[in-house]
Amino acid sequence: MTGPATDDGAATAGTAATLARVGSVLGTVVAPATGVSALLFYFGYVSTRAQLAYFGVDVDVLGMATQDYVMRAPQPLLVPTLGLLLLTAALVWADGRLRRWARDAGAGHVRAWQRALRAVGGTLVGAAGALLLAYPAVGRWPPYALVTPVALGLGALLLARALTWAGADALGAARGGTAPGTRTTAVVLVLVVVASVFWAAATLAQWSGLGQAKALARDLTRLPAVVVDTSEPLFPADPVVGQTVLAGPDGTATGQRFRYRGLRLLAEGDGRLFLVPERWSPAGSTYVVDPDDARVRFRFVDDPP
Numbered sequence: 001m002t003g004p005a006t007d008d009g010a011a012t013a014g015t016a017a018t019l020a021r022v023g024s025v026l027g028t029v030v031a032p033a034t035g036v037s038a039l040l041f042y043f044g045y046v047s048t049r050a051q052l053a054y055f056g057v058d059v060d061v062l063g064m065a066t067q068d069y070v071m072r073a074p075q076p077l078l079v080p081t082l083g084l085l086l087l088t089a090a091l092v093w094a095d096g097r098l099r100r101w102a103r104d105a106g107a108g109h110v111r112a113w114q115r116a117l118r119a120v121g122g123t124l125v126g127a128a129g130a131l132l133l134a135y136p137a138v139g140r141w142p143p144y145a146l147v148t149p150v151a152l153g154l155g156a157l158l159l160a161r162a163l164t165w166a167g168a169d170a171l172g173a174a175r176g177g178t179a180p181g182t183r184t185t186a187v188v189l190v191l192v193v194v195a196s197v198f199w200a201a202a203t204l205a206q207w208s209g210l211g212q213a214k215a216l217a218r219d220l221t222r223l224p225a226v227v228v229d230t231s232e233p234l235f236p237a238d239p240v241v242g243q244t245v246l247a248g249p250d251g252t253a254t255g256q257r258f259r260y261r262g263l264r265l266l267a268e269g270d271g272r273l274f275l276v277p278e279r280w281s282p283a284g285s286t287y288v289v290d291p292d293d294a295r296v297r298f299r300f301v302d303d304p305p
Helices: 004-029 032-053 066-072 074-104 107-133 144-171 180-218
Strands: 225-230 242-245 258-269 272-277 287-289 294-299
Touching (some): 074 107, 074 180, 107 144, 225 272
Antiparallel strands (some): 225 258, 225 294
């Protein structure tokens, strides 16, 4: 008689072979280096967009190069990557313990464990599906963008593991492992897990960018100081930004009539400077200056107190 442990091994082997074929096809379509670069670009873009949006700047108007986003990607990806590696190690360890337990337990205990996995996994997937359908009502809930992919990914993972066991029990290891329908369903569930991980990582990258923006707003003196002379007024609404009317030796107005202090350089792109006041407030403004229409001087290191 074939035991549940043997059936489980055949199921896992069949699913692993199918996943290997899927990975081989994807590897021939998308080169590994290209895929990694695309992921770094995406997560760097998401983080940078959230960071600059806090100051009212649309990252798309900066004209940043692809390598700029790639260089910004490691910081928002570091914590999610470490967390994913630790979670994967924990899951591999737990799966090994379950395999040893299945070898010693009776068929009734194994089937009960399968039913528990299906129940928990189905509940999580159902909850994630309800959250997706209820997006218009709960989409503004702050944890929504993380809770939904985590519930969906974890539920799909549990269902995939339960299906491989159930498929092996139904078909029998001697007849080739998992049934084709069960194997395909397990592969689709694994792809759902991958998509959920991608979604959760993108959410964390967005939160990372927003967190960096808030930390920067608390101490904008880390940015280069800027003195701007313009011919047209900027109409500063921030009290920290000082305006001085310039005059020539004879007391008449010069070409550059206004001088502004108390500004910091936030970003530069597409031939324009994006300046913020030294102290940011919820009502703070970001000023856009064209260097061709203004005289700009920078101080990259503040004078010591």
